[in-house]
Amino acid sequence: MLKIGTNIKKIRTARNLSQQAFADLFDLTRGNISSYEESRAEPKLESVIKIANYFSIPLNKFVSEVLTVNEILQYNGDKLLNDENHITNLQLHEVPFMSDTIYLRCSHKELRFDEFTAFPKLVLPETSNHNLLALTFNSNIPHPQSLPDYQMHDVLVFEELTRENVHLCSNKPGLYVNEHEIMMGKYNLEGSKIELVLNDFKKHSFSFETQKQFWKLFAVYAHERG
Numbered sequence: 001m002l003k004i005g006t007n008i009k010k011i012r013t014a015r016n017l018s019q020q021a022f023a024d025l026f027d028l029t030r031g032n033i034s035s036y037e038e039s040r041a042e043p044k045l046e047s048v049i050k051i052a053n054y055f056s057i058p059l060n061k062f063v064s065e066v067l068t069v070n071e072i073l074q075y076n077g078d079k080l081l082n083d084e085n086h087i088t089n090l091q092l093h094e095v096p097f098m099s100d101t102i103y104l105r106c107s108h109k110e111l112r113f114d115e116f117t118a119f120p121k122l123v124l125p126e127t128s129n130h131n132l133l134a135l136t137f138n139s140n141i142p143h144p145q146s147l148p149d150y151q152m153h154d155v156l157v158f159e160e161l162t163r164e165n166v167h168l169c170s171n172k173p174g175l176y177v178n179e180h181e182i183m184m185g186k187y188n189l190e191g192s193k194i195e196l197v198l199n200d201f202k203k204h205s206f207s208f209e210t211q212k213q214f215w216k217l218f219a220v221y222a223h224e225r226g
Contacts, residue, residue: 002042002063002064002218002219003062003063003064003065003066003067004036004042004043004048004062004063005036005037005038005039005042006037006066007057007062007063007066007067008022008033008036008037008051009037010066010067010068010069010072011051011055011057011067011072012033013069014069014072014073015055015072019033019034019037020033025054026047026050026051026054028043028047035222040148041220041222042219042220042221042222043221044221045123045124045125045221048062048063048125055072055075056075057072057075058075059125060125063125064125092123092124092125093123093124093125093132094121094122094123095121095122095123095124095132095133095134095157096116096117096119096120096121096122096132096133096134097119097120097121097122097134097135097136097155098113098119098133098134098135098136098182099120099135099136100136100138100153102119102120103135103136103138103140103141103182106182107140109180112179112180113177113178113179113180113181113182114177114178114179114212114213116133122134122155124157124219128159128218129164130159130160130162130164130165131159131160131212132157132158132159132160132218133157133158133160133175133177133215134155134156134157134158135155135156135158135175136152136153136154136155136156137150137151137152137153137154137155137156138152139152141182141183141184142182142183142184142198142202143183143184143185143198144184144185144186144197144198144199146186147173147184147186148173148220150220150222151222154220154221154222155220155221156175156217156219156220157217157218157219157220157221158174158175158215158216158217158218159215159216159217159218160212160214160215161174161206161214161215161216162208163208165216166194166206168216169187169189169194169216170187170188170189171186171187171188171189172186172187172216172217173185173186173216173217174186174187174196174214174215174216174217175196175214175215175216175217176196176204176213176214176215177213177215178213183196183198183202183204184198185197185198185202185203185204187206187216188203193205194206196214
């Protein structure tokens, strides 16, 4: 999981910055910083890069490792992104991205919902060893009412469900995708049985033979709320 919120709080503490003072550095609000630190939202990628650059912290460490105070204080050299050559050294990953436009094309059967190679790509920090899939939250995608209060155009990033991470999915938001269907739900584990549940009448049973159809929520890039 991403460690951005935890590290923002550690950086603030190490640098003796209030939430408001930290927010002012990056044209954010105090509410934004509070949401990040409490893991209620994730900052947009450009904000993540700005913060890492400002404090000269390697991007991959900022997003994927819990930093110590000593590490934070020792990052005081040149800025991380001084020139284009540094960008090639960052561990970035192209992720298939189902935008609203792609969702409409899939809904009209111009594309398959699982035709990931035809989707545009979103560039994200590489913090997972599993396949990732990103989508713009759209209320037209079937989803349970118990999901968090995502807003239209928030970007949800899902991680492929595998033998290595299946134990982490219990009661977590997830995604089911096949050629003609997409559905969000919550995972329910009973013994060895795993189901992604939309409601009392609609669910899909997980098996490792069809694992590329099942994904669990990995990160949320929320639009900043004023």
